[in-house]
Amino acid sequence: MGQQLGSLATRGTFIALHGELGSGKTCFTRGVVATAAPESAHLVASPTFAIMNEYTGAIPVYHFDFYRLSSCHEIAELGFEEYLHAGGICIAEWSERLGELLPPDYLSITFEHAGDDQRHIIFEANGSESEGLLTQFATLEKTVIFSLT
Numbered sequence: 001m002g003q004q005l006g007s008l009a010t011r012g013t014f015i016a017l018h019g020e021l022g023s024g025k026t027c028f029t030r031g032v033v034a035t036a037a038p039e040s041a042h043l044v045a046s047p048t049f050a051i052m053n054e055y056t057g058a059i060p061v062y063h064f065d066f067y068r069l070s071s072c073h074e075i076a077e078l079g080f081e082e083y084l085h086a087g088g089i090c091i092a093e094w095s096e097r098l099g100e101l102l103p104p105d106y107l108s109i110t111f112e113h114a115g116d117d118q119r120h121i122i123f124e125a126n127g128s129e130s131e132g133l134l135t136q137f138a139t140l141e142k143t144v145i146f147s148l149t
């Protein structure tokens with residue numbers, strides 16, 4: 001699924017990931033990078049300690065993990081907003097920490113444990129750009145639960 005989404009995402013796409021520890025956010029990101037920036041796909045790891053990893057490629061991918069940050073003020077101080085306009089795909093683990101820093105248009109993806117090796121993955125579009133992206137994605141992926149808001 002991450003690979004499908006990575007093939008459709010464009011510069012400026014913002015993907016907000018939600019879900020408890022070990023629910024599959026980094027795994028999904030690896031898929032997105034595999035198609036958006038394949039030359040860097042082998043580098044994708046959890047950026048929990050780095051806060052942000054950048055993967056260079058045809059479209060750069062900025063991979064954030066805000067687990068260790070508690071407020072949007074801390075995130076703002078790290079220069080997060082510059083990446084929103086840097087011409088890449090942004091994908092953020094623990095994106096709920098962003099609060100008011102979330103951009104106006106973003107694709108939200110929620111991961112839920114559904115057994116040891118199974119996940120429910122729920123897609124929600126917020127804004128017209130992400131709605132277009134999700135509509136395209138849904139034609140490729142028939143098994144997802146998604147809602148257009």
Ligand SMILES: Nc1ncnc2c1ncn2[C@@H]1O[C@H](COP(=O)(O)OP(=O)(O)OP(=O)(O)O)[C@@H](O)[C@H]1O
Binds near residue numbers: 023024117
């Ligand atoms: N879609 C999936 N289906 C089944 N198992 C999965 C799926 N995605 C990930 N996993 C399993 O869950 C483990 C944890 O995944 P991952 O590291 O991506 O979680 P995470 O949400 O990034 O966790 P964290 O919050 O700690 O960053 C993986 O090693 C893999 O075994």
Ligand SMILES: [Mg+2]
Binds near residue numbers: 026047093
């Ligand atoms: Mg992770």
